[in-house]
Amino acid sequence: MSEVVLKMHNIIKDFPGVRALNNVNFEARSGELLALMGENGAGKSTLMKVLSGVWPYPTYEGDIYIKGDRKRFANTKEAEDAGIAIIYQELNLIPGLTVAENIFLDRQFVDRFGKIDWQRTYSEAQKLLDDLGITDFKPTDMVQNITVGKQQMVEIAKALSINAEILVLDEPTSALTDKEVKDLFRIIRKLKNDNVCMCYISHKMEEIEQIADRVVVLRDGQTIGDVTPIGDITLDQIIVRMVGRDIKDMFPKKQMERGAASLEVKNLSVSNPDVPGTYKVKNASFTAYKGEILGISGLMGAGRTELVEGIFGAYPQQSTGEVLLNGVKLDIKSPKDAIDSGIALLTEDRKALGLFLNESISFNTTISSLETVSSKILGIINESKERQIVGEYVRQLGVKTPSIDTLIGTLSGGNQQKVVLGKWLNSKPEVFILDEPTRGIDIGAKVEIYKLLNYLVDQGVTVIMISSELPEILGMCDRILVLCDGVIVSDFERNKAKKETIMAYATGSAKGRAK
Amino acid sequence: MTDESNSASLTQPGASLGGGGSTGKENHILSFIKDNATLIALFALVIAFSFADDAFFTARNLSNLSRQVTIIGIIAVGMTMVILIAGIDLSVGSVVGLSAVVCTLLLQAGLSVWVAIPLTLLIVGGGIGLWNGYWVAKFNIPPFIITLGMLTIARGLALTLSGGSAIPVTDSVFPIFGGAYIPPMASGVVLGVFVILSVFSVFRQVQQNRQYGIAVNKRELITNALVLIGGFALAFYVFTGYRGIPMPVAIFAFIAFAGVYILNNTRFGRRLYALGGNEDAARLSGINVFKTKMTVYTTISVLAALSGILLASRLNGASPNLGIMFELDAIAAVVIGGTSLAGGSGRVGGTVIGALLIGVLNNGMSLLGVVTFYQLIIKGLIIILAVWFDVIQKRK
Numbered sequence: 001m002s003e004v005v006l007k008m009h010n011i012i013k014d015f016p017g018v019r020a021l022n023n024v025n026f027e028a029r030s031g032e033l034l035a036l037m038g039e040n041g042a043g044k045s046t047l048m049k050v051l052s053g054v055w056p057y058p059t060y061e062g063d064i065y066i067k068g069d070r071k072r073f074a075n076t077k078e079a080e081d082a083g084i085a086i087i088y089q090e091l092n093l094i095p096g097l098t099v100a101e102n103i104f105l106d107r108q109f110v111d112r113f114g115k116i117d118w119q120r121t122y123s124e125a126q127k128l129l130d131d132l133g134i135t136d137f138k139p140t141d142m143v144q145n146i147t148v149g150k151q152q153m154v155e156i157a158k159a160l161s162i163n164a165e166i167l168v169l170d171e172p173t174s175a176l177t178d179k180e181v182k183d184l185f186r187i188i189r190k191l192k193n194d195n196v197c198m199c200y201i202s203h204k205m206e207e208i209e210q211i212a213d214r215v216v217v218l219r220d221g222q223t224i225g226d227v228t229p230i231g232d233i234t235l236d237q238i239i240v241r242m243v244g245r246d247i248k249d250m251f252p253k254k255q256m257e258r259g260a261a262s263l264e265v266k267n268l269s270v271s272n273p274d275v276p277g278t279y280k281v282k283n284a285s286f287t288a289y290k291g292e293i294l295g296i297s298g299l300m301g302a303g304r305t306e307l308v309e310g311i312f313g314a315y316p317q318q319s320t321g322e323v324l325l326n327g328v329k330l331d332i333k334s335p336k337d338a339i340d341s342g343i344a345l346l347t348e349d350r351k352a353l354g355l356f357l358n359e360s361i362s363f364n365t366t367i368s369s370l371e372t373v374s375s376k377i378l379g380i381i382n383e384s385k386e387r388q389i390v391g392e393y394v395r396q397l398g399v400k401t402p403s404i405d406t407l408i409g410t411l412s413g414g415n416q417q418k419v420v421l422g423k424w425l426n427s428k429p430e431v432f433i434l435d436e437p438t439r440g441i442d443i444g445a446k447v448e449i450y451k452l453l454n455y456l457v458d459q460g461v462t463v464i465m466i467s468s469e470l471p472e473i474l475g476m477c478d479r480i481l482v483l484c485d486g487v488i489v490s491d492f493e494r495n496k497a498k499k500e501t502i503m504a505y506a507t508g509s510a511k512g513r514a515k
Numbered sequence: 516m517t518d519e520s521n522s523a524s525l526t527q528p529g530a531s532l533g534g535g536g537s538t539g540k541e542n543h544i545l546s547f548i549k550d551n552a553t554l555i556a557l558f559a560l561v562i563a564f565s566f567a568d569d570a571f572f573t574a575r576n577l578s579n580l581s582r583q584v585t586i587i588g589i590i591a592v593g594m595t596m597v598i599l600i601a602g603i604d605l606s607v608g609s610v611v612g613l614s615a616v617v618c619t620l621l622l623q624a625g626l627s628v629w630v631a632i633p634l635t636l637l638i639v640g641g642g643i644g645l646w647n648g649y650w651v652a653k654f655n656i657p658p659f660i661i662t663l664g665m666l667t668i669a670r671g672l673a674l675t676l677s678g679g680s681a682i683p684v685t686d687s688v689f690p691i692f693g694g695a696y697i698p699p700m701a702s703g704v705v706l707g708v709f710v711i712l713s714v715f716s717v718f719r720q721v722q723q724n725r726q727y728g729i730a731v732n733k734r735e736l737i738t739n740a741l742v743l744i745g746g747f748a749l750a751f752y753v754f755t756g757y758r759g760i761p762m763p764v765a766i767f768a769f770i771a772f773a774g775v776y777i778l779n780n781t782r783f784g785r786r787l788y789a790l791g792g793n794e795d796a797a798r799l800s801g802i803n804v805f806k807t808k809m810t811v812y813t814t815i816s817v818l819a820a821l822s823g824i825l826l827a828s829r830l831n832g833a834s835p836n837l838g839i840m841f842e843l844d845a846i847a848a849v850v851i852g853g854t855s856l857a858g859g860s861g862r863v864g865g866t867v868i869g870a871l872l873i874g875v876l877n878n879g880m881s882l883l884g885v886v887t888f889y890q891l892i893i894k895g896l897i898i899i900l901a902v903w904f905d906v907i908q909k910r911k
């Protein structure tokens with residue numbers, strides 16, 4: 001059996017009002033991938049931040065042992081020197097620099113005069129990429145010109161360049177395409193062979209099955225059960241450890257009568273400002289009905305986000321076409337117009353487009369519907385009404401937080417998402433468009449969100465959901481549009497849709513518009 | 516998706532700074548000083564100047580000081596809003612000059628004060644504000660550039676309209692706005708009413724917090740109470756002891772209170788924080804970014820125009836050179852008051868303290884006979900120090 005390289009012992013970490021970690025114990029071995037599982041807010045990211053020196057000693061209690069030596073990191077640099085690298089889900093690369101420059105960011109090779117030795121920088125970077133078997137981009141490529149998946153590889157190369165023996169990956173696949181995930185897994189397998197110890201956080205159960213060697217579960221800041229080899233535990237048992245109960249029905253789909261046409265989109269095009277004459281979305285036409293959930297599927301970059309943002313009035317200058325609601329043509333020139341007409345859009349990029357990180361949960365919940373908590377004329381905010389409404393959403397959606405005055409930036413990713421959901425629910429939309437609503441959300445919360453969608457449909461809300469996860473699309477949607485290169489290539493009824501056919505259309509290998 | 520990197524950076528102690536202070540064993544006094552640094556600095560300055568010169572802590576001097584503060588203070592309230600939405604307005608000093616010139620010219624032309632003042636606010640304040648706002652909001656041109664341009668344009672207009680020379684005022688009503696006092700008796704009553712109102716509002720706040728189950732922060736409460744009591748005691752001493760509340764001080768107080776109220780309690784205020792915090796998210800949350808920016812830039816110009824009018828009224832005339840460099844003092848007041856130049860966070864209350872700090876510094880140093888050249892250097896250093904302190908404190 002391989003050597004134990006990492007041991008975290010009785011780790012306790014407090015934040016004002018929350019104990020994020022409460023006596024966490026686990027160990028990891030070289031050459032293995034240890035999956036760290038748990039609900040949103042369970043403390044996974046916090047644990048990894050303790051490990052990597054983001055939270056230095058003594059802001060936590062307990063001990064960290066690396067290869068048997070107790071370590072107390074004062075900062076991330078010391079952790080790096082001890083061979084620990086962490087890759088955050090939000091990548092930390094500098095877009096305007098090359099791949100090689102990013103890899104050796106603060107450790108450039110310089111000659112006697114302090115001038116950067118480009119030759120060496122590029123050749124060392126190339127060596128790292130070769131080691132990883134990466135051939136589809138070069139050290140001289142600009143980071144901003146390569147896809148997110150490849151940027152992730154750059155992060156890994158960077159981690160290897162410091163000779164990391166312990167590599168932490170916090171939800172690395174949530175923004176990757178299927179192919180990129182495959183590439184990542186290939187590299188992960190290679191790293192296992194090279195005896196690197198990896199701690200891997202993900203909410204995607206099927207990934208765990210594929211690449212984890214052992215798994216450890218956190219719940220409310222505590223380790224539940226021991227570190228368990230993946231062969232000795234079923235996914236269902238992991239889920240029970242995570243949420244404390246069985247989840248019987250992952251997709252609690254309720255069949256409903258299709259109602260009247262609600263949102264009609266006719267010939268919507270969104271031009272691509274970077275390349276004049278080309279389009280991100282071309283002549284999209286579809287109808288969403290009351291009483292059903294309309295799914296939009298497709299590969300990353302197929303134009304799904306641009307399609308719904310186009311409907312929402314996010315690009316008034318670039319989009320053409322018609323949007324009708326209940327048969328009435330809407331004149332949407334801005335998101336405000338869309339919201340006023342009863343459309344809500346939960347954006348895919350939560351951090352950049354959905355959140356006010358320095359503000360409270362309360363602020364974030366009411367910002368798009370301030371009218372509901374303020375006087376008509378002078379716009380004076382009724383604080384007690386606001387607290388009551390926000391408190392209600394926090395309770396309903398199960399947001400894990402000490403108070404509604406907590407800054408949203410301190411919440412775990414999944415809990416932030418719940419607040420954004422609350423924000424749009426409070427605008428009482430007639431059409432609710434959700435772009436990747438369950439990204440980064442734990443299993444239990446996913447089911448809650450599905451139930452919420454059912455409830456909304458039941459209430460007469462038209463729901464449109466974009467998702468990259470086919471099981472979710474197949475499990476929850478009544479009808480499925482598939483986008484490929486900005487064109488709606490097919491339109492499936494739920495019972496006629498299959499994973500393979502959807503993939504075939506999404507990748508462009510099947511053509512024509514199926515009905 | 517998790518927002519690891521950012522949630523880390525929000526509260527993450529700078530890597531090299533070592534331990535963060537969430538253990539609860541922190542030194543209370545130290546954290547008190549950190550939370551109220553500007554206020555303490557103000558307090559310390561007042562005490563230092565009082566010891567250094569007997570003439571400083573007199574009702575007469577402090578009354579003058581308060582009046583001096585108002586001109587910058589009024590602009591700084593508007594500047595808080597502009598900086599809150601991550602903007603800047605460099606043209607305010609020139610707007611002060613232009614509005615003083617326009618208003619006095621209108622009076623010379625025989626218009627009554629009641630026409631001349633609103634007209635100036637409308638034409639100079641409204642006009643320039645809308646112009647600035649339109650360029651910024653419609654074409655996304657950096658406000659630094661647009662208002663820098665306006666800084667020169669408005670000054671040029673003031674010089675052109677006045678022919679480069681001072682304009683006297685003969686109107687008998689006009690000097691009241693900048694020069695008159697609310698009689699001491701009435702001032703006492705006004706202050707008394709305010710005391711009752713603020714006691715009431717603090718009381719209500721505490722009660723509400725208890726109702727909402729928010730832990731009442733005792734230290735903050737005591738600080739607030741002390742500041743209120745001290746502030747009112749001082750105000751009583753100064754304004755009943757020397758001729759009453761100066762008119763411009765009353766106007767400034769009104770504007771400051773309105774500013775605090777608007778930012779804390781209205782939809783408009785919320786939108787400013789949202790816009791400054793994350794403009795894209797604000798737009799996608801249905802905020803009318805164009806309208807909000809237009810309103811903010813118009814507000815600050817109108818406030819600057821008002822300042823110009825009050826200044827002309829006090830001086831009983833205008834010169835085209837009024838208000839030069841006021842933009843810098845106003846920005847300094849805002850920044851010393853803790854508003855972030857990056858937008859999204861800040862308070863008018865802090866700005867008022869910042870303005871007072873600058874006022875005390877100016878006044879005290881002049882009393883002590885510090886050479887003007889040195890005054891400039893010291894003021895600059897203080898600004899840098901204040902911002903530095905703010906930065907390291909936020910990083911903790």
Ligand SMILES: Nc1ncnc2c1ncn2[C@@H]1O[C@H](COP(=O)(O)OP(=O)(O)OP(=O)(O)O)[C@@H](O)[C@H]1O
Pocket residue numbers: 015016018019020038039040041042043044045046047400401410411412413414415440442516517522523526
């Ligand atoms: N900087 C912080 N300040 C205050 N509280 C924090 C901070 N960071 C995390 N927390 C709290 O600690 C708890 C654990 O959060 P953490 O981010 O570790 O969860 P997680 O398991 O990574 O969840 P997710 O799956 O949603 O990413 C949460 O209750 C969170 O609100």
Ligand SMILES: [Mg+2]
Pocket residue numbers: 044045046412413517519
């Ligand atoms: Mg996390």
